[in-house]
Amino acid sequence: MTPKIEKIVIKYITQSATVSDLDTLSEWIKTPANKIAFKDYIQSHYAIIHSMNNPDTKKALEQLLLRIKKEKTLVYRLRRQPIYKYAAAAVVVGIMVSAYLFKNNLSDIPVESTPVIVDTNTIVPGTDKATLTLGDGTVVALEKGSTYQTQNANSNGEEIIYKAGNKKTNEIVYNYLTIPRGGEFHMVMADGTEVWLNSESQLKYPVSFIDGVTREVQLVYGEAYFDVSPSTNHKGAKFKVLNQSQEIEVLGTAFNIKAYKDETNIYTTLVEGKVVVNSGTSKQYLVPNQQSNFDLKNNSITVYKVDVNTEISWKDGIFSFKGKPLKDIMKVISRWYDVDIIFENKDLESIKFKGYLDKNQSIDQILLIMKSNTINNYEIIDKTIILK
Known part of the structure; x- marks a missing residue:
């Protein structure tokens, strides 16, 4: 296939x-x-x-x-x-x-019970929204229904596109694009590189790049998918993504980085092209369909083969889980729906699931799918989900 x-x-x-x-x-x-x-x-x-x-x-x-x-x-x-x-x-x-869909590897038969739902009107799927912080500290809200335009960029509220500079510059001005919980955003940088940012992420990047000089951006935290404009289009200028204790160097490629603040591992997944993951003490070269796992606790990098579509499906509106424990799955759910998750039944945290879900589904639909398989019951109070 x-x-x-x-x-x-x-x-x-x-x-x-x-x-x-x-x-x-x-x-x-x-x-x-x-x-x-x-x-x-x-x-x-x-x-x-x-x-x-x-x-x-x-x-x-x-x-x-x-x-x-x-x-x-x-x-x-x-x-x-x-x-x-x-x-x-x-x-x-x-x-x-x-x-x-979402059947665990155990043969548990769930106990039939009615979920307690106080109010789910405040829980909705995420949408396109971001906060843009300019070089002078000005903060601009970007969201559906709003427009924003400057000499260098324009946004329709669903994405922001930067223009290539018409004149040479030796000065680099940085912007920050911050995606809140319950949000996502697409951007095109001045060099033509496209970036998809997931919920609870922040990217620091130049408004324009200097000809022939290495193009550097920083994924401060969160998750981002990069489709990099090749160096051959920029006088051989390489492209680097900095993040915490690692640096990723590319020559024109597509890859995904997952580096959330509440996680102790950074995952870099290569879709096509070539990248070098450098932790300062170790270098790893990735080929397509490989993922590096940088463990921040022991400063080590391991590389293994992965299903790329599973790793990057989030940018196409799909949650994809293959053998993921429920604890990790609910982290993804909590970011996208901007909710808090409480495991009243701690045994549920390690149960593994596989399957796909549409990111536009209501939270009730997702929880009912899970409940029909393993979760005995759940309760929703305001923006908190309690799994029982």
């Missing part, structure tokens, strides 16, 4: 597939080998304890394939309608996904 097809499958499962996606998926599945690959993918990402020989599992997969075919037909009937009407056709297979 190619990365492109995998992304489409994930989008289908998370109810975000477009008409074009359905066309591509439907045609791809027609090939017998691809149909087998599709079944294997569903098994490895969503299978519960049951094996593929389980008749119910086989039936669920066949129903999924049939549903894709039906949805494609429905989409064609509605092609002349506004996009929002037929986008809903890309729905997930209800029974199957509830059986597969």
Whole structure:
């Protein structure tokens, strides 16, 4: 399964597939080998304890394939309608996904109980928003519905784009882009490098770069995905990302850095190109599909192979978890929904899940999916979620 097809499958499962996606998926599945690959993918990402020989599992997969075919037909009937009407056709297979999505590796049978929900009106999915701090200390709020424009940059409230300077400069002026909990933001720097910033992140960067001089930015904290403009477009100038105790040097590449303040590990994932991760005492060269784990406690770096799509799916509106413990998963949830999480049942912290979730789902939808599998019950009070 190619990365492109995998992304489409994930989008289908998370109810975000477009008409074009359905066309591509439907045609791809027609090939017998691809149909087998599709079944294997569903098994490895969503299978519960049951094996593929389980008749119910086989039936669920066949129903999924049939549903894709039906949805494609429905989409064609509605092609002349506004996009929002037929986008809903890309729905997930209800029974199957509830059986597969977010199933832990244990065979616990949850106790049926009604969740206590005091008020969830204040808990909403994150959105595009950021705070821009200029070189002179001026603070500007960037969010949907607002615009911002200067000689060097403009923003429509969903992203900010810097212009390449028309005149040479030897002075570097820095801006800070800060993303709060419950936010995300996209930016294009003056050299053409694109950056996607996740919730609770901050980036320090030059308003413009000096020709031929190494381009340096600093991920102060948080998570960011970089698609770097190659050095060949900038008189050979390298690109470096500084973060706490590590430095990443690139020559034109795409990679992800995760370095949150409340975590003691920094993860650098290479999508394409080449990077060098330097901790001062150790250097590690990464090739595509590798991730480095810099342990801040013992100042050591380990490198291993990862599923890149799982690591960077957050920038495409999808939560992707493969064998992650619930404690780590709820950190991601807490940042995106801007909530506090309390584990009343400490045993839940280490339970592992696998699956994908649409970041636009309500918090109730996500918790009910979890509750249907392992969480016995939960309680929501204001902006605090208590897992029981």
